[in-house]
Amino acid sequence: MIIKGFERYMKLTFWKAVAIVLMALGLIAAIQRFSSGLGATTNLKDTFPWGIWIGFDILVGVGLAAGGFTIAATVYIFGLERFRPILRPTILTAFLGYLLVIAGLMVDLGRPWAIWHAIIMWNPHSVMFEVAWCVMLYTTVLALEFSPVVLEHFKLRRLLKVIKAVTVPLVIAGVILSTLHQSSLGSLFLIIPGRMHPLWYSNIIPFLFIISCVAAGLAMTIVESYFPSRAFGRELELPLLSELARVIVVVLALYFTVRIQDLMSRDALQYVFQPTYQSVMFLVEIILGVVLPFFLLLSTRIRQSRTGLFYSAALVLLGFVAHRMNTAITSMEHWPQRVYIPSVQEVCVTLGLVAFGFSAFAFVARYFPVFGEEPHAVHEATVTEPVETLAPATTE
Amino acid sequence: MLRSKALLIDITKCIGCHECQRACAETNHLSGEPSSELSATHYTALQSFNDETVFVRRLCMHCNQPTCVSACLVGAFTKTDTGAVLYDESKCIGCRYCMQACPFEVPRYEWGSLVPKIQKCRMCHERVAAGQQTACAEACVIGATVFGDRDDLVKEARKRIDENPGQYVDYIYGLNEAGGTSVLFLSAIPFEKLGFPMNVPKEPIPDLSWRVLSQVPKYAVAAGVVLFGINWITARRTEVARFEAEQRRRESVPQLEGSGK
Numbered sequence: 001m002i003i004k005g006f007e008r009y010m011k012l013t014f015w016k017a018v019a020i021v022l023m024a025l026g027l028i029a030a031i032q033r034f035s036s037g038l039g040a041t042t043n044l045k046d047t048f049p050w051g052i053w054i055g056f057d058i059l060v061g062v063g064l065a066a067g068g069f070t071i072a073a074t075v076y077i078f079g080l081e082r083f084r085p086i087l088r089p090t091i092l093t094a095f096l097g098y099l100l101v102i103a104g105l106m107v108d109l110g111r112p113w114a115i116w117h118a119i120i121m122w123n124p125h126s127v128m129f130e131v132a133w134c135v136m137l138y139t140t141v142l143a144l145e146f147s148p149v150v151l152e153h154f155k156l157r158r159l160l161k162v163i164k165a166v167t168v169p170l171v172i173a174g175v176i177l178s179t180l181h182q183s184s185l186g187s188l189f190l191i192i193p194g195r196m197h198p199l200w201y202s203n204i205i206p207f208l209f210i211i212s213c214v215a216a217g218l219a220m221t222i223v224e225s226y227f228p229s230r231a232f233g234r235e236l237e238l239p240l241l242s243e244l245a246r247v248i249v250v251v252l253a254l255y256f257t258v259r260i261q262d263l264m265s266r267d268a269l270q271y272v273f274q275p276t277y278q279s280v281m282f283l284v285e286i287i288l289g290v291v292l293p294f295f296l297l298l299s300t301r302i303r304q305s306r307t308g309l310f311y312s313a314a315l316v317l318l319g320f321v322a323h324r325m326n327t328a329i330t331s332m333e334h335w336p337q338r339v340y341i342p343s344v345q346e347v348c349v350t351l352g353l354v355a356f357g358f359s360a361f362a363f364v365a366r367y368f369p370v371f372g373e374e375p376h377a378v379h380e381a382t383v384t385e386p387v388e389t390l391a392p393a394t395t396e
Numbered sequence: 397m398l399r400s401k402a403l404l405i406d407i408t409k410c411i412g413c414h415e416c417q418r419a420c421a422e423t424n425h426l427s428g429e430p431s432s433e434l435s436a437t438h439y440t441a442l443q444s445f446n447d448e449t450v451f452v453r454r455l456c457m458h459c460n461q462p463t464c465v466s467a468c469l470v471g472a473f474t475k476t477d478t479g480a481v482l483y484d485e486s487k488c489i490g491c492r493y494c495m496q497a498c499p500f501e502v503p504r505y506e507w508g509s510l511v512p513k514i515q516k517c518r519m520c521h522e523r524v525a526a527g528q529q530t531a532c533a534e535a536c537v538i539g540a541t542v543f544g545d546r547d548d549l550v551k552e553a554r555k556r557i558d559e560n561p562g563q564y565v566d567y568i569y570g571l572n573e574a575g576g577t578s579v580l581f582l583s584a585i586p587f588e589k590l591g592f593p594m595n596v597p598k599e600p601i602p603d604l605s606w607r608v609l610s611q612v613p614k615y616a617v618a619a620g621v622v623l624f625g626i627n628w629i630t631a632r633r634t635e636v637a638r639f640e641a642e643q644r645r646r647e648s649v650p651q652l653e654g655s656g657k
Contacts, residue, residue: 039507046435046504049495077623079630110490110505110512114470117489121470127605128469128493130612172623176616183608190604191463191497194595206608 019355026352029345030107038110041345048332048340055328056350057104059185060321061097063209066217068094068142069178076171085237086244088149088370089361090221095142096360100353102135107349127187134181141174149368182206182213189327198268199282200331204258208323211258215251216320218244222313224361226306242303248316252294259286281322281330289319400460400479400578401524402546403533404553405453407583407590408563409540412451414442419535423520436506436515440532445590452590453541455532456481456502456517457570458578459600466602467497472514479546479578480519488514499574499596519578546578553582575600 033041044051067090074080075087106112118132144163151160163170186209193201202208222241263269272279293315302308333339342350365371417430420440431438433454440455462481465473472487473494483494483503490512495503506512520530524543528534533543542549550571557564569581573596581587588594597604 034510037508037510038505038512039509045507046495047501049492049505073623077627077630079627079634108491110492111488112490114487114489117470117487121487123466123469123471125466125602125606125609126469126471126493127609128467128491130609132469168624168627172620172627175623176619179619180612180616187605187608188493188496190608191467191601192499193597193601193604194499194593195501203604 016359019359022348022351022355023359024352025348026350026355029348029352032345033107033349041343043341043343043346047338050328051340052325052329052342052346052350053104053108055325056321057108057353058101059324059328061101061104061353062181062185063213063216063320063324064220064317065094065097065101065142066178066182066213067221068097068145068217069175070214070217071221072145072171073175076168077175083240083243085371086221086225086240088146089224089365090217091142091146092149092361092364092370093220093224094217095139095146096357096364098135098139098142100357102139103356104349104353105135127184127191130180130184131188134177134184138174138177138181141170141177144170145174149364149370153368179210182209185209186327192332195332196327197271197278197331198266199263199271199278200327202262202266204262205327208255208259208262211251211255212320212323215248215255215316218248218251219313219316219320222309223317226310227358227362238304238306238309241309245297245303245309245312248313249294249297252290252297252316256286256290256294259290277333277335278326278330281326285319285322285326289315289322293319399545399547400477401519401543402458402479402549402578402580403455403519403530404542404544404549404580404582406540406542406556407450407452407581407585409538410451410453411538411540412442412444412448415535415537416440416453416532416541417442419531420517423523423531424518434502434504434516436504436513438504439515439517443591445585450585450590452581452583453532454502455579456519457500457573458517458519459574460576460578461574461600461602463497463499463574463601464494464503466605467493469493476521476525478519478521478524480521480524481516482518482521483514483516485513497601499593499601501593546580549580553580556582572598574598 029041038044042051042053071083071087071090074083106115109115118129119136123129144166147163148160151157151163183206186205186207189196189201189205190203222244225237225241260269263272272282293312296302296308296312296315299308302312329340414430417438417440420426421428421430421438424439426437426439428435428437430442432441432443434441440453443452443454444450445452458475458479458481460475462473462475464483465471465475465481467473468488469491470487470489472484473481474484475481492505494514495501495505503514503516505514520528520532523530529543533541536542542552544552550568553568553571557566557568564582564584565586567583567587569583569587569592570577570579575598581592583590
C-alpha cells in the first residue's frame with residue numbers, strides 16, 4: 001500500500017516537474033513578448049501574420065473543447081442519463097480550454113488591452129465579430145455550466161437551485177454558441193480564397209470544422225479520462241467510452257466522405273498525388289488522423305481496451321490538430337518565399353498553456369467533485385435533498 | 397458628395413525614378429529610402445522586372461468593397477467617399493485579420509512596436525478631401541501615375557488600350573478585381589508575369605463570408621427551437637416512464653406481500 005502510494009507520488013512528481021518547467025518557460029516567453037514586442041519574439045511577419053498561437057492555441061483549443069457541447073446535449077437534450085458520469089470532466093475541459101484560448105489570444109493580439117472594443121464597436125459583417133461574441137458568450141455559458149461543481153463544494157445551495165433551474169436553456173444556448181463558434185473559426189478562412197492551398201480552401205470549411213470538432217471533442221473525453229484513471233487511481237467509465245468511440249467511428253466516416261467529396265467537386269483531388277509538402281501534410285492528416293483510427297475503432301476488441309481506446313483517440317486528436325493547423329498554416333505556405341516556422345517563444349507559450357491546462361484540470365479534479373461519487377445526486381435528486389450528502393471528490 | 401477618386405498607373409510609362417515613393421514618404425512622414433517591398437514605413441513600393449526595364453508600383457488598391465473593411469471586427473477600416481480606405485488605430489485590437497484577409501496582401505504591421513499599428517497607403521485622404529491630388533500623382537511628372545475620378549480614369553484606360561493596339565495587354569487590372577478597385581493598372585506585359593495576383597475573385601470578397609454570416613440568426617433560432625423540442629420530448633418521456641414505474645410499483649406491492657417469504 002505504501003509502495004503503491006509512493007509510486008504514484010513519484011509519477012505525479014515527474015509530470016508535475018515537467019508541467020512546472022513548461023509553465024515557467026511559457027511565462028518567460030510571454031514576458032519577453034510583452035517587453036520586446038511580437039516582431040522580436042515571434043516568426044510572424046507581414047506575409048505570415050498568423051502563426052501557431054492562432055493555428056494551435058486558438059483553433060485547436062476551441063476544437064478540443066467541443067466535447068462540452070456534445071456531452072451536455074447528450075445528457076440534457078437527448079436525455080441519455082448514462083453519460084452523466086463523464087459530463088463534468090468534459091465541461092471542465094471545455095471551460096479550461098476556453099480560458100486558455102483567451103489567454104493565448106491575449107498574447108497574440110497586438111493590442112490586447114483594447115480587446116473590450118469588441119463589446120461596443122460592432123461590425124456584424126466580420127466573421128471575427130462572430131468569433132469574438134461566441135468566445136465571450138460561450139465562456140460565460142461554460143462557467144455557468146461548470147458552476148454547480150464549485151457551488152456544491154462550498155455548499156451554496158440557493159445558487160445551486162438557481163443554476164439547476166436554468167440548466168436546459170443554458171445547455172441549449174451552449175450548443176448553439178459552440179457550433180457557431182466552431183463553424184465561424186472555419187468561416188474566418190472563407191475570405192482568403194486566393195492564398196490558401198486548394199487542399200484546404202473550400203466553401204464548406206465551416207461545416208468541416210463542425211464535423212471534425214465533434215470527433216475531436218469526444219476523443220478528448222476519452223484521452224483525458226485515461227489520465228485521471230492513472231493519476232487518481234479511478235476507473236474510467238469504459239463502457240461509456242466504448243460507446244463514444246462508436247460515435248467517433250460514425251463521425252470520422254462522415255467527415256472522410258464529406259472531405260473527399262468536397263475535394264472531388266472542386267477538382268482538387270489531383271493535388272493529393274503531387275509530391276509536395278502540402279500533399280504530405282494532407283496525407284498525414286487523413287491517413288493517420290482519420291482513416292487509421294476509423295479502422296482501429298471499428299474493432300470491438302480495441303474499443304473495449306483502455307489502451308486501444310486511448311491510442312485511437314490520440315490519433316483522432318492528431319488528425320484534428322493536423323487539419324486545423326494545416327488550414328491555418330500549411331495551406332498558406334509557399335516554399336521558399338513564404339515559409340513559417342514558429343519561434344522558440346511561440347512554442348514555449350503554447351506548451352506552457354497546454355501544461356497549465358493539464359495542471360488546472362488535475363487540480364480542479366482533485367479538490368472539486370468533478371469525478372464525484374454522486375454526480376447523479378446533484379441533478380436528479382429532488383431539490384429538497386440536503387447538499388451535505390454531496391461529498392467533494394477528494395482523493396485519499 | 398465627392399465622386400470616388402482613383403489612381404491610374406500606366407506601367408508602360410514608368411521609368412523607375414522613385415519620385416512617387418519619395419513624395420509618399422515625405423507626405424506621410426515616413427522614414428527610409430525607397431524600397432521594393434511594402435512595409436510599415438513604405439506605403440508604396442517599386443519593383444523592377446525584365447532587367448530593370450519594367451517598373452511596377454505596389455500600394456493599397458483601395459477596393460470599392462474592401463475586404464479589410466468587412467473583416468475588421470471593430471470596424472477600424474472605412475471606405476471614405478473619396479475612395480480612400482482608411483485605418484483607425486484607436487479602434488484596432490491587433491488581431492491582424494485584415495492582413496490575412498486582404499487579397500492583395502497590402503496591410504503591414506509595426507512588428508517592432510509595443511503599441512503596433514497597421515500601416516498602408518491612405519490615398520492622401522486629407523489632400524484629396526481638400527481638392528488636391530495624391531502626392532505620388534503630383535510627383536509623377538511623366539504621368540505614369542495619374543489621379544482623377546474613377547469613372548473618368550476607367551474611360552481613359554479603355555481609350556489608351558483601344559487607341560494603341562499592340563502596346564497594351566487588353567486588360568485593366570483593378571477594373572473588376574475584388575469587385576473593382578480605386579487603383580487601376582495598365583501594362584504591356586501580362587499581369588501575371590509582373591507578380592499581380594490573378595486569382596483574386598471578380599466579385600466583392602466580403603460576400604464570401606456574408607453568405608455564411610447572414611445565416612447565423614436563422615440557424616440560431618432554428619437550432620434553439622429544435623433543441624427545445626427534443627428536450628421537451630425526452631423530458632416528457634422520462635416523466636411518463638417514472639409515472640408508469642410508480643404505478644407498477646403500487647400494483648405490485650400487495651402481490652409482493654402475498655408471495656414473499
